[in-house]
Each structure stands twice: as C-alpha cells, then as structure tokens.
Amino acid sequence: MYDADHNRTENRVGQTDIKISAKDVQVYYGTNHAIKDVSVDIQDKTVTAFIGPSGCGKSTFLRCINRMNDTIDIARMEGLIEIDGENIYDKRVDPVQLRAKVGMVFQKPNPFPKSIYDNVAYGPKIHGLAKNKAELDEIVETALRRGAIWDEVKDRLDAPGTGLSGGQQQRLCIARAVATEPEVLLMDEPCSALDPIATSQVEELIDELKQNYSVVIVTHSMQQAARVSQKTAFFHLGNLVEYDDTEKIFTNPQDSRTESYITGRIG
Amino acid sequence: MTDATAGATPAVDPGRKSKSIITTDDNTRRRNRAEKRFQYYGIAAIGVGVFFLLALTFSILRSGLPAFTETAVSLEINLSQEQFDEAESKLLKTGAYEQLFVQALQQQLNAEGEGDVEVEEDAVGRIMGNVGSEIREFYLANQDQLGEPVTFNVPASSRVDRYLNGGLSRESLAESKFLTPEDLDIVDRLVEAGTLTNVIDWDFITGTDSGVDNPGGAGLGASVIGSFFMMLVVLVLSLPIGVAASIYLEEFAPQNKLTDFIEVNISNLAAVPSIVYGILGLAVFIQFAGLPQSAPLVGGLVLTLMTLPTIIISTRASLKSVPPSIRSAALGVGASKMQSVFHHVLPLAMPGILTGTIIGLAQALGETAPLLLIGMVGYVARGYPDGIVSGLMDPNSAMPAQIYTWAARSDPAFYEKAWGGIIILLVFLLAMNALAIILRRKFERRW
Ligand SMILES: Nc1ncnc2c1ncn2[C@@H]1O[C@H](COP(=O)(O)OP(=O)(O)OP(=O)(O)O)[C@@H](O)[C@H]1O
Ligand SMILES: [Mg+2]
Numbered sequence: 115m116y117d118a119d120h121n122r123t124e125n126r127v128g129q130t131d132i133k134i135s136a137k138d139v140q141v142y143y144g145t146n147h148a149i150k151d152v153s154v155d156i157q158d159k160t161v162t163a164f165i166g167p168s169g170c171g172k173s174t175f176l177r178c179i180n181r182m183n184d185t186i187d188i189a190r191m192e193g194l195i196e197i198d199g200e201n202i203y204d205k206r207v208d209p210v211q212l213r214a215k216v217g218m219v220f221q222k223p224n225p226f227p228k229s230i231y232d233n234v235a236y237g238p239k240i241h242g243l244a245k246n247k248a249e250l251d252e253i254v255e256t257a258l259r260r261g262a263i264w265d266e267v268k269d270r271l272d273a274p275g276t277g278l279s280g281g282q283q284q285r286l287c288i289a290r291a292v293a294t295e296p297e298v299l300l301m302d303e304p305c306s307a308l309d310p311i312a313t314s315q316v317e318e319l320i321d322e323l324k325q326n327y328s329v330v331i332v333t334h335s336m337q338q339a340a341r342v343s344q345k346t347a348f349f350h351l352g353n354l355v356e357y358d359d360t361e362k363i364f365t366n367p368q369d370s371r372t373e374s375y376i377t378g379r380i381g
Numbered sequence: 382m383t384d385a386t387a388g389a390t391p392a393v394d395p396g397r398k399s400k401s402i403i404t405t406d407d408n409t410r411r412r413n414r415a416e417k418r419f420q421y422y423g424i425a426a427i428g429v430g431v432f433f434l435l436a437l438t439f440s441i442l443r444s445g446l447p448a449f450t451e452t453a454v455s456l457e458i459n460l461s462q463e464q465f466d467e468a469e470s471k472l473l474k475t476g477a478y479e480q481l482f483v484q485a486l487q488q489q490l491n492a493e494g495e496g497d498v499e500v501e502e503d504a505v506g507r508i509m510g511n512v513g514s515e516i517r518e519f520y521l522a523n524q525d526q527l528g529e530p531v532t533f534n535v536p537a538s539s540r541v542d543r544y545l546n547g548g549l550s551r552e553s554l555a556e557s558k559f560l561t562p563e564d565l566d567i568v569d570r571l572v573e574a575g576t577l578t579n580v581i582d583w584d585f586i587t588g589t590d591s592g593v594d595n596p597g598g599a600g601l602g603a604s605v606i607g608s609f610f611m612m613l614v615v616l617v618l619s620l621p622i623g624v625a626a627s628i629y630l631e632e633f634a635p636q637n638k639l640t641d642f643i644e645v646n647i648s649n650l651a652a653v654p655s656i657v658y659g660i661l662g663l664a665v666f667i668q669f670a671g672l673p674q675s676a677p678l679v680g681g682l683v684l685t686l687m688t689l690p691t692i693i694i695s696t697r698a699s700l701k702s703v704p705p706s707i708r709s710a711a712l713g714v715g716a717s718k719m720q721s722v723f724h725h726v727l728p729l730a731m732p733g734i735l736t737g738t739i740i741g742l743a744q745a746l747g748e749t750a751p752l753l754l755i756g757m758v759g760y761v762a763r764g765y766p767d768g769i770v771s772g773l774m775d776p777n778s779a780m781p782a783q784i785y786t787w788a789a790r791s792d793p794a795f796y797e798k799a800w801g802g803i804i805i806l807l808v809f810l811l812a813m814n815a816l817a818i819i820l821r822r823k824f825e826r827r828w
Contacts, residue, residue, distance in 0.1 A: 182713070185708075
C-alpha cells in the first residue's frame with residue numbers, strides 16, 4: 115500500500131490537511147483521452163473550485179473522486195486517487211461505502227420522486243445511521259437545516275420533493291447529500307439551474323459547509339469561484355493547467371492559458 | 382409578400398413597408414390550410430376507426446346475444462305421493478313422468494284457452510327432449526316436495542329456439558325430420574299461453590362443451606376455467622422471468638456484442654408467429670418432457686414463451702424512460718446498484734411494466750393457434766365441474782380454442798354459440814384492460 119504519512123508531510127499546505135490526493139490520473143472514454151496526467155492535492159475543510167472551458171474534463175475528474183465513472187461502461191481510469199491516504203481504487207474498496215463518505219450534488223437538481231422527508235432519510239436509512247424513528251427525524255432535521263431549507267419545508271415534509279422550486283430542490287439535494295455524514299462533498303455546477311437569489315443561498319451554504327467538509331465545486335462562473343473557494347484548479351483540454359490559492363489564480367495567474375480564460379479570451 | 386397589406390396599411394416610409402399582422406400573408410395562409418387539412422385527415426381516420434368499432438360491436442352483439450338465452454317451458458307440476466309411487470312402480474319410469482308432464486302441459490294450455498291442439502308425448506320429446514328423466518331425478522332427490530306445486534324450467538331444443546327467433550322458417554323445418562308442422566303448432570300455442578319463454582341460459586356461461594349433436598347444451602364455463610389456469614401459469618412464470626431479464630439487460634449487463642445479440646433476438650422473438658410456439662411446445666413439452674396433452678399447464682408454458690418478449694420489451698422501455706438522474710442520485714448517496722434499481726427505478730417503471738404485462742396476458746388470452754397444436758381444443762368434459770376444476774394437468778380447452786371449435790362445427794346453431802363465446806372473451810379482455818388502466822392510475826399517483 116501507499117505510505118500515507120510520507121505523503122501527508124510532503125504535501126502539507128498551510129495548516130490544513132490533505133484530504134484527497136490524486137496522482138497521474140488518466141481517464142479514457144473509449145479512445146477519447148479525457149483527463150491527462152492530473153495530479154492534485156485537495157485540502158480538508160476547504161472549498162476547491164474547478165474551472166475551465168466546457169468539455170475540458172472537470173466533471174469527469176470530479177466523478178473519479180467518488181467513482182461515479184464506474185457506472186459508465188466505456189470509461190477507464192488510470193493512476194491513483196487517495197482519500198485520507200487510502201487508495202479509493204483499491205480492489206478491496208466498495209464504491210458504495212466510498213460514496214457514503216464522498217457525497218455528490220449534481221448539476222441538475224434530482225430529488226427522488228418521494229416526499230421531502232424520504233429524500234433526506236433515504237441515505238441514512240440504507241447506511242443504517244439511525245436506530246429508530248426519532249433519531250432519523252433528528253438526522254433529517256439537521257440535514258435540512260444544514261441545507262438551509264428547513265424553514266421552508268418544515269411544515270410539509272410529506273410533500274413531494276419534486277414539487278419544490280428549482281432552487282429549493284437543489285438545496286434539498288444538498289441536504290440529502292450531507293445527511294449521510296460525508297467527509298467530502300462534490301458539487302458539479304450546483305447553481306447552473308438557479309436564479310441569483312437561490313445561487314447566493316447555495317453559496318452561503320457552501321461557505322458554512324466548509325467548516326465540516328472538504329468541498330469541491332465545479333463552476334462556470336468566475337465570480338462564483340472567486341466568492342466561495344479558497345483554492346482553484348484550472349483545467350484545459352484534459353490537463354490541469356494551474357492549481358493554486360484562488361486569490362492568486364484570479365490576480366496573478368502563472369499560465370497564459372489561465373489568464374486568457376479568466377479574462378474571457380478562451381472558453 | 383407585402384402586396385396584400387399595401388392597401389390596408391398605408392406605408393409611412395415608402396422605402397420599407399411595415400407588415401401588418403392583422404391581414405394574414407400567403408405563406409401563413411398556406412400553412413394554416415395545411416394544418417386544417419391535417420386535422421381533417423386525423424378526424425377522418427378516427428371516424429373510420431370508430432365506425433368499424435361500432436359495426437363490429439353491433440354485429441357481435443346481434444349474433445352473440447341469443448347464445449345467452451334459451452327458450453324454456455316453465456310449468457307448474459303438483460305431484461302427489463300416490464302419483465310418485467305409481468310412477469316408480471312402472472317398468473318405464475321416465476315414460477311415466479313424461480306422461481305426467483304432458484298432462485300438466487295440456488291442462489295449462491286448456492286453462493289459458495289455447496287447448497285447441499293436442500299435446501302428445503312424441504311431440505314433447507321432439508320439442509324438449511327427454512323431460513321425464515329430469516323430473517324423476519328432481520323428485521328422487523327432493524321427496525319432501527311431493528304434494529306441493531313445483532315449477533320446472535325445461536329448455537326447448539335449439540331448433541325451437543331458432544324457429545322462434547326467426548333463424549329457421551317453418552318451410553325449412555318441414556323438410557327436416559326433426560320437427561313436424563304439428564309440433565310447431567304446439568310451440569306457437571305454448572308461446573301464446575306464456576308457457577314457452579326466453580330465459581337466460583346460465584349453462585352457456587358456466588357449463589361445458591356438448592357433443593356435436595347438442596348445440597343447446599354447449600357452454601363455455603369449462604374453457605373459462607382452462608383459460609384461467611393458463612393465465613395463472615403465464616403470470617406466475619412470465620412476470621418474474623420477464624422483469625428479471627429486463628432489469629438485468631437494462632441496468633446491469635455490460636454493453637457488448639453478446640447483449641446486443643440477445644437484444645436483437647428478443648425483438649425478433651416478439652414477431653415470431655404464434656403457431657411456431659405451438660409446434661415448439663408440442664415438441665418440447667409434450668413429446669420431449671412428457672407432459673400431458675391438452676393440459677392447461679402446457680398451454681400456459683407455450684403462452685409464457687409467447688408473452689415473454691412482449692413483457693421484456695415493454696419492461697425495458699419503461700425502465701429506459703426512468704430519467705438517469707434518478708439513478709445517479711441514488712448511487713450518489715451511496716445506494717448500491719440493486720438498491721437504486723429496486724428502491725427508485727422499479728417503482729417509477731411499475732405502471733409501464735404492469736401495463737405491458739397485462740397487455741401481454743390479454744394477447745395470450747386470445748391466442749388460438751398454439752393451442753390447436755397442443756390439443757387444447759374440442760374437448761368434451763366429463764364429470765364437470767369436478768374433473769376440470771381439479772387442476773393444471775387435466776385435459777381442458779381454452780376460450781378461444783373453444784370458440785374456434787364451435788365455429789368449425791357444421792350445425793349452424795353452434796355458430797351462434799361461437800359469437801356468444803366471443804362476447805365472453807371480449808368481456809374478459811375489457812376487464813383486463815380496465816385493470817391495466819386502474820393499476821396505471823394507482824401507481825402514477827405517487828408522482
Ligand atoms: N459519458 C461519457 N461518454 C463518453 N464521453 C464522455 C462522457 N462524459 C464526458 N465525455 C467526454 O469527456 C470529455 C470531458 O467531459 P466532461 O463532461 O468532463 O467536461 P466538463 O469539463 O464537465 O464540461 P462542461 O463544463 O460542459 O460540463 C469531453 O470530451 C466529453 O465528450
Ligand atoms: Mg460538466
């Protein structure tokens with residue numbers, strides 16, 4: 115296995131721990147080489163933004179972190195991704211267990227066609243996080259509060275989750291993702307379907323979530339990346355071009371491609 | 382294009398005329414006409430469909446409804462203990478009862494003022510068959526009814542039936558030896574006296590097929606039970622097998638040449654003529670596996686083979702129609718593949734699966750050709766109902782096969798039975814479709 119301690123000491127940035135560490139990751143869709151040689155260390159209790167032009171592989175890389183790419187037949191992954199020093203592509207790792215630890219929020223809000231309560235309770239139920247109904251109720255309430263949607267739905271937990279507005283649905287999905295007590299939260303363009311008000315609600319939420327989680331967010335909005343993230347990774351044509359503190363990326367990018375992208379010349 | 386509008390709206394700027402939207406231009410008008418025309422085509426198509434449907438319904442009902450009724454003589458007989466003992470002491474016991482019946486009949490005609498014909502025993506025999514044994518059996522079983530008036534309903538022969546509802550004329554009957562003109566006089570008098578009336582023929586619904594010489598006694602009940610057993614077999618086998626196969630193919634199987642091959646072949650199987658399944662069933666289930674001929678079990682197995690592709694195709698279609706985002710949502714919170722399928726995908730696909738299954742079953746219910754090959758046809762049940770209700774392995778027929786048998790018989794009286802059988806079959810099919818709709822509604826309620 116991998117020497118975790120060695121890895122940690124070497125990659126320590128600032129005072130925060132490395133949560134996710136990727137080494138030489140390659141992803142192929144059939145013959146299409148979608149991710150090329152990406153190595154990146156993502157810190158705990160930090161918001162990391164992935165930016166880059168459409169089709170550059172942000173979603174693909176994000177899906178590698180919770181092995182959602184396993185569900186795509188033609189996708190093939192090489193390299194190493196570790197969470198807390200454990201190789202998540204190890205043969206002994208059950209992707210189901212991994213996904214309980216690494217939650218995901220999708221681009222399009224996708225609540226289950228069930229009640230709001232059941233949406234949130236589903237994850238804890240299948241992972242056996244609650245011993246009884248009272249505990250489950252508590253988990254659901256906590257998750258909905260963290261999702262900043264509790265006040266809006268507390269009187270209609272039996273109503274279908276699909277009956278909420280787009281922004282509410284997305285916050286419900288976030289609540290659903292945090293209900294399973296993940297340690298990492300992956301968000302693929304979580305605000306692309308939301309209006310500015312809902313977007314700012316979700317952004318506030320992300321800011322709070324970073325106290326407990328390592329959050330990785332894919333976004334097309336430069337402003338959003340600048341607002342919510344502490345670290346930013348710029349992808350281009352499958353390569354990780356630049357990865358640094360958000361402030362540095364937006365004020366003083368090292369690579370010319372990064373500069374062109376954030377100033378709107380490519381993408 | 383703007384010519385048409387020129388008169389109506391004076392152009393302010395001579396260089397560029399602004400188009401009015403009040404007057405429609407040529408292009409729009411052409412488009413609207415095409416749209417109207419298309420709507421008329423649609424309405425005409427629906428009209429043709431409805432017309433055929435109505436014509437079909439009308440002709441089925443007209444030809445089939447008489448099968449549900451029979452003409453029967455209802456006659457009140459009051460048999461005393463002495464008469465009973467005397468009849469039982471005779472050599473020809475049923476003959477004695479028949480005499481009593483004839484006497485009672487004559488009395489009733491006289492009382493109604495229609496006594497100008499003489500009812501004789503032979504004529505009664507021709508009109509109603511052997512009434513004596515029926516009366517005797519009743520009194521042997523119910524001796525406590527002696528001395529009290531009892532009303533007997535004795536069905537008339539199918540020829541009388543058809544004479545009365547206009548199917549057979551006096552002239553054509555005169556040529557045959559079954560009924561004499563004097564018999565028909567008696568029949569006419571009986572009708573006028575209100576003794577011979579139309580009653581519902583419950584035997585047609587609950588009874589069993591009769592011999593070729595007795596169309597009046599033929600019933601569909603036995604084959605309804607046969608069909609029921611077959612549908613049971615089909616449902617129990619094809620629903621789990623079909624759904625499991627579809628779920629595997631749709632959700633778990635890798636996309637490769639083998640699964641493509643299987644997919645193509647399932648579609649092909651759905652198009653295979655049903656008679657091919659029949660001969661396959663004959664070869665495999667009867668000749669090779671040694672299952673009994675004419676058994677609903679074999680019929681059910683054959684129909685299962687036939688129904689499976691339909692169920693698989695419709696189940697896969699409804700699984701496909703479940704948005705992939707639901708699957709990723711479930712996987713995303715750490716559900717296993719199976720949990721995502723059974724907790725989320727399957728419930729959403731349920732209405733489609735059920736509809737497909739019921740349509741498959743309805744198809745199987747109406748299937749005749751394969752049944753002909755495995756011998757589920759032309760069966761005259763003995764010992765009914767005990768012999769048939771007992772199970773899957775006893776020889777039986779099925780509704781469509783029974784209808785086919787009747788239609789193939791030479792006596793035109795069976796023709797009416799065939800139409801009647803079709804009505805019963807259609808009632809079952811309509812009930813199944815209604816069930817499909819109800820289930821669909823019920824499951825779709827859950828968003
Ligand atoms: N399921 C898939 N099957 C085949 N190819 C895929 C699949 N998903 C992504 N790709 C390919 O991988 C490459 C990267 O796609 P990806 O979705 O990761 O881009 P992205 O950066 O998320 O783009 P966007 O910003 O538009 O979401 C693209 O060339 C795309 O065509
Ligand atoms: Mg993407």
